[in-house]
Amino acid sequence: MPVSQETLDEIALTREEYDLIVSRIEREPNGVELGLFGALWSEHCGYKHSKPLLRGFPTTGEAVRVQAGEENAGVVDIGGGLAVVFKIESHNHPSAVEPYQGAATGVGGIVRDILAMGARPIALLNSLRFGPLDTARNRYLFQGVVAGISGYGNCIGVPDVGGETMFAPTYSGNPLVNAMCVGLLPHGALMRAAAANPGSLFLLAGSATGRDGIHGASGLASRTFEEEREMRPTVQVGDPFLEKVLIEACLEAAASGLLDGMQDLGAAGLTSSVMECAARGGTGVEIDVALVPRREDGMTPYEVMLSESQERMLLIVKPENEDAVRRIFDRWDVPLTAIGTVTGDGVARVYDGPELAAEVNIATLVEAPQYRPGGTRPAYLDALHTAPMPPATDPGEAGRILRDLLASPNVASKRAVYRRYDHEVQTRTMVKPGAGDAAVLRLREIPKALALAVDGNGRLVWLDPYTGGAMAVAEACRNVAASGATPLAVTDCLNFGNPQKPEVYYQLDECIRGMADACRALGVPVVSGNVSLYNETQGEAVYPTPVVGAVGLLDDARNALGAAFARESDAVLLLGASPADDGALAGSEYLALEHGTVAGRPTIDLDAEARLQRLLVGLARERLLSSAHDCSDGGLAVALAESAVLGGVGFTGAGNLPEGRWDAALFGETPSRAVVSCAETDAARVEAAAREAGVPCARLGVAGGTRFTIPGLVDESLADLADAFFGGLERALNA
Amino acid sequence: MTASYGVIVFPGTWSDADWRDAIEGVLGAHTEYVFHKETDVSRFDCLVIPGGFSYGDYLRPGAIARFSPVMRALSEFAAAGGPVIGSCNGFQVLCESGLLPGALMRNASLEFRCQPQHLKVERVAAPFTSLMREGEVLAIPVSHGDGNYYADAETLTRIEANGQIAFRYCDEAGAVTLEANPNGSLDNIAGVTNEAGNVLGLMPHPERVVEEALGGTDGLRILLSIDEALHERSHSVSA
Numbered sequence A: 001m002p003v004s005q006e007t008l009d010e011i012a013l014t015r016e017e018y019d020l021i022v023s024r025i026e027r028e029p030n031g032v033e034l035g036l037f038g039a040l041w042s043e044h045c046g047y048k049h050s051k052p053l054l055r056g057f058p059t060t061g062e063a064v065r066v067q068a069g070e071e072n073a074g075v076v077d078i079g080g081g082l083a084v085v086f087k088i089e090s091h092n093h094p095s096a097v098e099p100y101q102g103a104a105t106g107v108g109g110i111v112r113d114i115l116a117m118g119a120r121p122i123a124l125l126n127s128l129r130f131g132p133l134d135t136a137r138n139r140y141l142f143q144g145v146v147a148g149i150s151g152y153g154n155c156i157g158v159p160d161v162g163g164e165t166m167f168a169p170t171y172s173g174n175p176l177v178n179a180m181c182v183g184l185l186p187h188g189a190l191m192r193a194a195a196a197n198p199g200s201l202f203l204l205a206g207s208a209t210g211r212d213g214i215h216g217a218s219g220l221a222s223r224t225f226e227e228e229r230e231m232r233p234t235v236q237v238g239d240p241f242l243e244k245v246l247i248e249a250c251l252e253a254a255a256s257g258l259l260d261g262m263q264d265l266g267a268a269g270l271t272s273s274v275m276e277c278a279a280r281g282g283t284g285v286e287i288d289v290a291l292v293p294r295r296e297d298g299m300t301p302y303e304v305m306l307s308e309s310q311e312r313m314l315l316i317v318k319p320e321n322e323d324a325v326r327r328i329f330d331r332w333d334v335p336l337t338a339i340g341t342v343t344g345d346g347v348a349r350v351y352d353g354p355e356l357a358a359e360v361n362i363a364t365l366v367e368a369p370q371y372r373p374g375g376t377r378p379a380y381l382d383a384l385h386t387a388p389m390p391p392a393t394d395p396g397e398a399g400r401i402l403r404d405l406l407a408s409p410n411v412a413s414k415r416a417v418y419r420r421y422d423h424e425v426q427t428r429t430m431v432k433p434g435a436g437d438a439a440v441l442r443l444r445e446i447p448k449a450l451a452l453a454v455d456g457n458g459r460l461v462w463l464d465p466y467t468g469g470a471m472a473v474a475e476a477c478r479n480v481a482a483s484g485a486t487p488l489a490v491t492d493c494l495n496f497g498n499p500q501k502p503e504v505y506y507q508l509d510e511c512i513r514g515m516a517d518a519c520r521a522l523g524v525p526v527v528s529g530n531v532s533l534y535n536e537t538q539g540e541a542v543y544p545t546p547v548v549g550a551v552g553l554l555d556d557a558r559n560a561l562g563a564a565f566a567r568e569s570d571a572v573l574l575l576g577a578s579p580a581d582d583g584a585l586a587g588s589e590y591l592a593l594e595h596g597t598v599a600g601r602p603t604i605d606l607d608a609e610a611r612l613q614r615l616l617v618g619l620a621r622e623r624l625l626s627s628a629h630d631c632s633d634g635g636l637a638v639a640l641a642e643s644a645v646l647g648g649v650g651f652t653g654a655g656n657l658p659e660g661r662w663d664a665a666l667f668g669e670t671p672s673r674a675v676v677s678c679a680e681t682d683a684a685r686v687e688a689a690a691r692e693a694g695v696p697c698a699r700l701g702v703a704g705g706t707r708f709t710i711p712g713l714v715d716e717s718l719a720d721l722a723d724a725f726f727g728g729l730e731r732a733l734n735a
Numbered sequence B: 001m002t003a004s005y006g007v008i009v010f011p012g013t014w015s016d017a018d019w020r021d022a023i024e025g026v027l028g029a030h031t032e033y034v035f036h037k038e039t040d041v042s043r044f045d046c047l048v049i050p051g052g053f054s055y056g057d058y059l060r061p062g063a064i065a066r067f068s069p070v071m072r073a074l075s076e077f078a079a080a081g082g083p084v085i086g087s088c089n090g091f092q093v094l095c096e097s098g099l100l101p102g103a104l105m106r107n108a109s110l111e112f113r114c115q116p117q118h119l120k121v122e123r124v125a126a127p128f129t130s131l132m133r134e135g136e137v138l139a140i141p142v143s144h145g146d147g148n149y150y151a152d153a154e155t156l157t158r159i160e161a162n163g164q165i166a167f168r169y170c171d172e173a174g175a176v177t178l179e180a181n182p183n184g185s186l187d188n189i190a191g192v193t194n195e196a197g198n199v200l201g202l203m204p205h206p207e208r209v210v211e212e213a214l215g216g217t218d219g220l221r222i223l224l225s226i227d228e229a230l231h232e233r234s235h236s237v238s239a
Helices: A006-013 A016-023 A033-038 A092-097 A099-116 A136-156 A217-222 A228-234 A240-256 A269-281 A300-306 A319-331 A362-366 A382-388 A397-408 A460-461 A464-484 A502-522 A589-595 A606-621 A635-646 A662-665 A681-694 A718-734 B018-026 B069-079 B089-096 B151-161 B218-238
Strands: A064-066 A073-081 A080-090 A120-130 A160-167 A174-187 A201-205 A261-265 A285-287 A310-318 A336-343 A347-352 A355-361 A429-431 A439-442 A449-455 A486-495 A526-530 A545-554 A571-575 A628-629 A651-653 A672-680 A698-705 A707-708 A712-719 B004-009 B028-033 B044-048 B084-086 B101-103 B112-115 B118-121 B137-138 B140-146 B148-150 B163-170 B191-194 B199-202
Touching: A006 A033, A006 B044, A016 A033, A033 A269, A033 A300, A033 A347, A033 A355, A033 A362, A073 A486, A080 A099, A080 A486, A080 A545, A092 A136, A092 A174, A099 A120, A099 A136, A099 A174, A099 A240, A099 A261, A120 A240, A120 A439, A120 A449, A120 A545, A136 A160, A136 A201, A136 A240, A136 A718, A160 A439, A160 A449, A160 B112, A174 A449, A174 A486, A174 A526, A174 A545, A201 A240, A201 A319, A217 A269, A217 B148, A240 A261, A240 A310, A240 A319, A261 A269, A269 A285, A269 A310, A269 A336, A269 A347, A300 A347, A300 A355, A300 A449, A310 A319, A319 A336, A347 A362, A355 A362, A362 B089, A382 A460, A397 A589, A397 A662, A397 A712, A397 A718, A460 A464, A460 A502, A460 A545, A464 A486, A464 A502, A464 A545, A464 A606, A464 A628, A464 B199, A486 A502, A502 A545, A502 A606, A571 A606, A571 A635, A571 A681, A589 A635, A589 A662, A606 A628, A606 A672, A606 A681, A628 A635, A635 A651, A635 A662, A635 A672, A635 A718, A662 B151, A672 A681, A672 A707, A681 B151, A707 A718, A712 A718, B004 B018, B018 B028, B018 B084, B018 B218, B044 B069, B044 B089, B069 B084, B089 B101, B089 B199, B137 B218, B148 B191, B163 B199
Parallel strands: A080 A526, A120 A160, A285 A347, A486 A526, A651 A707, B004 B028, B004 B044, B044 B084, B084 B199
Antiparallel strands: A064 A073, A073 A080, A080 A174, A120 A174, A201 A310, A201 A336, A261 A310, A285 A336, A347 A355, A429 A439, A439 A449, A449 A545, A486 A545, A571 A672, A571 A698, A628 A672, A651 A698, A707 A712, B101 B148, B112 B140, B118 B137, B118 B163, B163 B191, B191 B199
16 A cells, blocks of 8 residues: 555655665555654654765774764773763754753753763753844743753753853744763773674663654654644653663663663664664564553554653663663662563564564664755855955944943853753862853862863854854864863764755755864864754754864863963963954854844864964963963953953953954954963963964953953953843843 | 761762762761661761752652651661751751751742852851851852742741751851842751751752862861761760
């Protein structure tokens, strides 16, 4: 019987894909089988449009123990018998539909990804994008998402140590909610999500299975959507308490040596979890859905296989170890149920009691078709690249503009967000949210520390997908380097529109190329990632927004640096070339806020970036610096002002700003720059180190006092700037 | 003889490892986790109820934990004069169990708050604050959604008169002000003891400020006070 278009639409497969399935299995699939294909061939699980492009990322490195794609996340060695695993993932569509649960379950999902590796989750970060806060809908989405992250993250005892939150009209109706989790893994504890031993059992741990989240992968995450109300049942509801006990039980089981493997249940639920384990192990599976504990009566095999009910993990255990594993889960009162076995014949058989409900070859199932449709350079690019820059404003406005920029929700302190997250539990957090460019976590086990940052700027990628992509990698790594850490590796979340549109495909292709080049230039492999396509509403794609999570290592935790000026009379220096021309204003917050325009062509010199980052790490290691802060949103003047208000220490400039446009000198966003402060007696050593590293270095002035002064342009009281910076977001929320 | 500390672990507890690291790693005393299903705590000199969301804090924070087997043993331990300290969720559990007066309601802001906090020492007494000065200001962070302390007028008068109020939220200079109150607590109350003074509950997290690397050591002073009291206790017993 030919399948109806309606059925295909429901599982988001094309007619051509259906025909491909029929030709591969040499018959029509039944309904359950079609559901399995729909899930595994979805963009979310199958990476149909992105996999060929993602191959451009460098994935190997000296410290990389497990590469991206091999497992849930790559594994990076940090010495002392320890490794880190980390990954970032999107929950954009669920959050647009139901912000609290959408964001909460995004946190839960990424935590289980890390847990599945046998690693203890030690930190969360998140990257959020919303439409402007002047509409009630956007405020509702913002409040709901922050409350959801807070509600879930706080309950599971994993500190939320950093992130970024930005606002732009393009994200109205399609917020971006990306969550990153970092886990710590003692060597030897690594779990593989592979079912390699025929005869072993599949044990399902945690929550009962309900109808929530069916078609989450194929529906919500793999196509655009307009009718949000209709989608509400596809959003899952989280139970963070169960997640917390699941973490403890799974880690105890992983450490016991009793498991063959472990896998989380995420997008496409049991289907992707079981099939991917068997595919990795080169085995087959027999699953009986009648054994799966249910939340509701009357669920069909199709629904059980595709449910995305939260807080479930899959364990693969040899029969002789089952009792011992069961004792661990009993102690934690976490339900554990045997639902099937590993077989040796490469076939997936799904039973419903005695009845065979589906029978498909696993290799066929997990081999989604791959598309490389080719892109078209969007026409808007040339217009924006050649658009004349608005003339400089009256310099008398400099102080007012600085205050406005500090108070703008994109620049202002995110205290209203991070104070709702427990960022100190597990007592590792040395540099706390808001205090530095990266969060710094000590490793109690060894005297080292990790630096963690997430970054992305959709505006820049929209203006130039290649350069913007490179800049996202550069900034995330720069943030880590500014805290004193050597960037080790990155994870990425690519938030784009519909890849079947040639302009969107071009953005994706170019952006990945730029990111990959930046990774190579900075020596950081990509160890994990996630692709979120179809971020569109009313046919309009969001800004192409890659978000990069960077992890760096400090050999000595005591070298960690914050962004705040630390002492009166410290010298303040600018590292990096700082042109004051039209080009520096490209895509800047100043242009958007003051001139209402997004234009220009951003540029980056990746070699200069690498030199700056090496210099920052070297200066921190020599303990020459009191603070370091990169120049990003709002440019040099904002970076200086932030260091001042964070430290409660003023600043007086020496009057040697770069020649050119005063507004570009103060607010231009040329990358590869950092503001550092040091003892006056060390300034000459810092300058010498910069010379040796080939990084331009300029003495900007002196920290101290209660005013913030840039001669001839800005003379503001520190208290006024602090009020703008710390109160800006709350005022925007309450306006 | 070194003192032995028991750190209670309910399902959903998450400051357990932080307390163990503070007591064992910084204070240098022996520590064991005590699982909620245990019924014998007689081997310990001091019990700690850490922060977290015991049993998910479903119903009300601490409301389910009070019925767990370990709480019966803990109540007997406290009745016999054994020192018990509960922080954050531990404070909530102690109030729900009736071991401490009053109740902890949702923060007045209706939001979770994780932030630096100053506390004024209201009462200097063994075993928790003997090493401090009255009126001294400590910096110990808070991290909770339900820390809004309430007691009825009669209870409040009684605990004031008995000197059961251990800490109040204050500003850096020690002024007890509305602005310095992170959660709407009655009279800025941050921590109270039972009438005998051997059970302390407080919302802030002393275990998070026991090393300069973490931004302060004021929390360690509570631990040192307890440790000194335990040593005196063991000396007086052996004498």
